[in-house]
Amino acid sequence: MKILVCISKTPDTTAKIAFTDNNTKFDANGVQWIINPYDEWYSLVRAIELKEADASAAIHLVTVGGADAEPIIRKALALGGDEAIRVNADSSDSFYIASQIAEVAKQGSYDLIFTGKETIDYNGSSIGGMVAELLDLPYISLATKFELSGKKATVTREIEGGEEVNEAELPLVVSTQKGMAEARIPNMRGIMAARTKPLKAVEPVAAETLTSVAAFGLPPAKVGVKLVSPDNVDELVHLLHEEAKAI
């Protein structure tokens, strides 16, 4: 079985968000980069668990990004990927990125493709669905559990106010979220092994860019909290009703 895990490089959750070049570019100055948490904690770790249950399984990682994405992909290899492919391109357009991943997926004929439920920078939740469509494969989104028996996958996914169990045959695209697996940290053996694992850079294929970011912006800062005495909750209710019109 071959598993492809999509890995995205994102700013650390606590990173200061600012923009440069007339608000058209993310200001990467001093920013700590991490593997997108959903890609790491859920997609990659679940893939590693599947491999632990089936030693014949192979985990390939794919990322679309410049050479500066390599420390991230090395960390993912240290956690347990077998080899990695970096498509040497940078884009904010999900369709362009999905087209690159779909091309890698076609070349490698994978049984299973995992993406995180979204990236914590663009929050698009789009790559999994687009890749599935480009490959004409079924797509199960926002999965919280994934079990495999031969070629049959049993996947629990979130629905509004509950969950749903789906069954589908591989090949399959799945977007993953909390519940899939528990976060791991790379051990020294993994870190050493990752140094020599194959990390191949390939050039992008031609693909359309359907969207572009005209400008970024920051939401207006909160004016400051209005504190109410704990002995005067009526005042809070009054403010919520009259001023905020929230109740």
Next chain:
Amino acid sequence: MSVLIYIDTAEGHIKKSSIEAICYGAKIAEQLGTTTEGVVLGAVNDDVAALGKYGVKKIHHTTGDAFSQFDAQVYTKAIAEVAATTGAKVIVFSNNISGKAIAPRLSARLKAGLVAGAVALPNTDNGFTVKKNVFSGKAFANVTVNTEVKIISLSPNAYQVVAGEGTAELVTANVAVTPGKVTVTNTSKASGDIVLTEAEIVVSAGRGMKGPENWGMIEDLAKTLHAATACSRPVADAHWRPHNEHVGQTGFAIAPNLYIAIGISGAIQHLAGVNRSKVIVVINKDPEAPFFKAADYGIVGDAFEVVPKLNEAIKKLKSTA
């Protein structure tokens, strides 16, 4: 040419998030000087034609059995067909769970640019640019769609529902049904509860509640406010509350009109899931809790004393209103 809205259902009922999408789509149609059409897949118990009061003029409906269970691949193909027959120039989804599964597929299928999670109407003065949240609500981006057909998925609770008059014309959607590859074998739902991601008011509590046995007052307050209940990550991880109540970076991202955080310190990961709430109230006994910096209103005090008093005060307001 039209604006086409995908109207999503659950258990035969039209979702509130889809009604928001209809109102939003109808406004775009008005901006562009075109008509508003909708598509509904599968059997519906609600009165579909009555959705006309939200601005949709014509609804393409199929009750085919193929749509009795959700399969993004099957749904995408059907919506693509309706989009072709209606000559849709803008296709609107709610960025709810179904929208997140279908809209990207449709975008790739039609090579139509997608703005996922829009929070405002498009700006059509110079091209077609739509505002969406990025960096987990810490920033926004104005995204320009460069293709002739545009797809927008609207963030839940980001657009005000306005009901007017009117009835929509119902037409049968003649879509070729392709057999799906996904089978739904089981569905489980917390019955009777208000859906967290659609709720207008959310009452949320954290470790400050000390233990699951103390949640009665949280549930009472939620009941008085017709609110959904939520919790912070440590609470879900400790199994004090079910995981489907967990809001924050790894849990649900929500944007209610009112978010009441009780005994939650307000770690950045928690804020990432709730910072799009319109009004935030924080109740915490620690005046240094970081959540106060993100709040509109706050009470520095003991939740065990404040919450029951707040509940009574709101009951009093509701009884006089």
